[in-house]
Amino acid sequence: MNAEAVEYLRAATPGCARIIHFNHAGASLPSQATLDAIIEQLQREALGGPMEAADTQLQHRARSAAATLLNAPPEDIAFASSGSAAWSQAFNALGPWQPGERILVGRHEWAGNLACMAEAVKSGARLQVIPCDADGAVDPQALARMIDRNVRLIALTWLPANGGLINPAERIGQVARQHGVPYFIDAGQALGQLPCDVQALQCDVLKGAGRKFLRGPRGTALMYIRKEFLQRLLPQQRDVLSAPWDGRRFTLRDDARRFETSEVSLALLAGLANALEEHNRIGAGAIRQRIQRLSDHLRQRLPSIPGLTLRNLGPADQQSGLIAFTLEGWDCVELKQALAARRINIGANGVAYTPLDMQARGLESLARVAVSYLNTEEEIEALLDNLGELAASPQISISTHKPWRG
Structure with a gap:
């Protein structure tokens, strides 16, 4: 991706002219075309009637673009309101848990997923953490040694929310498939940042939100369900779309839309379709x-700031665009607020987001920079300069900060 292409993409993204945005892992900046797609669908609904403006071609576009993104058949794709909603639907569709059944998770598992698993634990299931390797990633060899007939699920957060680690999702998939154990991937931070091929990953379920690196609207998410695994999932939520009346009975659909409902925001789906198509065109x-x-480049430069400590896991040459750190003398949330006053957006994560990993490392909170292809070297320099100033004068009031002007 050359400088001319980046400048074109930035010019097509209104937010790039107003702020420096390094919080793409929280929610990225949508393009003007994505905004237009949402507004145009709302206009059609307002002028012609919401039901009458329903467009089946729009849903086909979105599903086809998601299928291209994941290298999956379109019928294996379902849409949801959030990644957490999609994951909990799939998990709950596994059915009741029995005492002694085991769930194996990476140490970096997202808290929302763990909250779902907690209900299974109340029924007697056992939640067990897969050991990490020397770099802090989930260890596939250790996982293989843990497998027995009581293991009912392997769950992996591919890219943790609290740092640059890229877990070995394909190698975990090889172990899962070898032993015939269902395998769920939380790809919330991976979609839009890494190539994602569900055939190579060998997963049964994969989910991710539209608002992060895919640059889609909030309130959108997608889920892949392997067709051969679908029949093992019985969704608790059903309606006339997911379980239509066939003249004699209500029968669950035989595609991933058994996890959808007939009520959907077509405006948000229009925005997601455009964002997915833009991503696929870039590659x-x-x-x-x-x-x-x-x-x-940023990861190499950050340690030069006095008092700044990188908090990433994984090999230095194989990390994602998420960079976690702490700055001496600064609470991470207050640091985020101080940078926001200078019109620089970053993230801040606490124990509640990734509790197993944060507790294992004795960390209470982290500041997080998430880099996108929209960012530039000039923005990196501005971030470094401002962090350097804040490191030198942590007592300066937020109200005195000079805003960045791009």
Whole structure:
């Protein structure tokens, strides 16, 4: 991705002219075309009637674009309101848990997923953490040694929310498939940042939100369900779309839409369809290369700031665009607020987001920079300059900060 292409993409993204945005892992900046798609669908509904403006072609576009993103058949894709909603639907559709059944998770598992598993634990299931390797990633060999007939699920957060680690999702998938154990992937931070091929991952379920690196609207998410695994899932929520009346009985659909309902925001889906198509046109490989180059450069420069400590896991040459750190003398939330006053957005994560990993490392909170292909070297320099100033004068009032003007 050359400089001219980046400048074109930035010019098509209104937020790039107003702020420096390094919180793409929380929610990224949508393009003007994505905004237009949402507004145009709302206009059609307002002028012609919401039901009458329903467009089946729009849903087909979104599903086809998601299928291209994941290298999956369109019928294996379902849409949801959030990644957490999608994951909990799939997990709950596994059915009741029995005492002694085991769930194996990575130490970096997202808290929302753990909250769902907690209900299974109340029924007697056992939640067990897969050991990490020397770099802090989930260890596939250790996982293989844990497998027995009582293991009912392997769950992996591919890219944790609290740092740059990229877990070995494909190797975990090989172990899961070898032993015939269902395998769920939380790809919330991976979609839009890394190439994602569900055939290579060998997963049964994969989910991710539209608002992060995919640059879609909030309130959208997608879920892949392997067709051969679908029949084992019985969703608790059903309606005339997911379980239509066939003249004699209500029968669950035989595609992933058994997890959808007939009520959907077509405006948000229009925005997601546009964002997915934009991503596919750019290409996951080109996106990955640019994010890696920019984030590696920033990761090398950050330790030069006095009092700043990187808190990432994983090999230094194989990390994502998420960079976690702490700054001496600063609470991470207050640091985020101080940078926001200078019109620089970053994230801040506490124990509640990734409790198993944060507790294992004795960390209470982290500041997080998430790099996108939209970011530039000039923005990185501005971030470094402002962090340097804040490191030198943590007592300065937020109200005195000079805003960045791009």
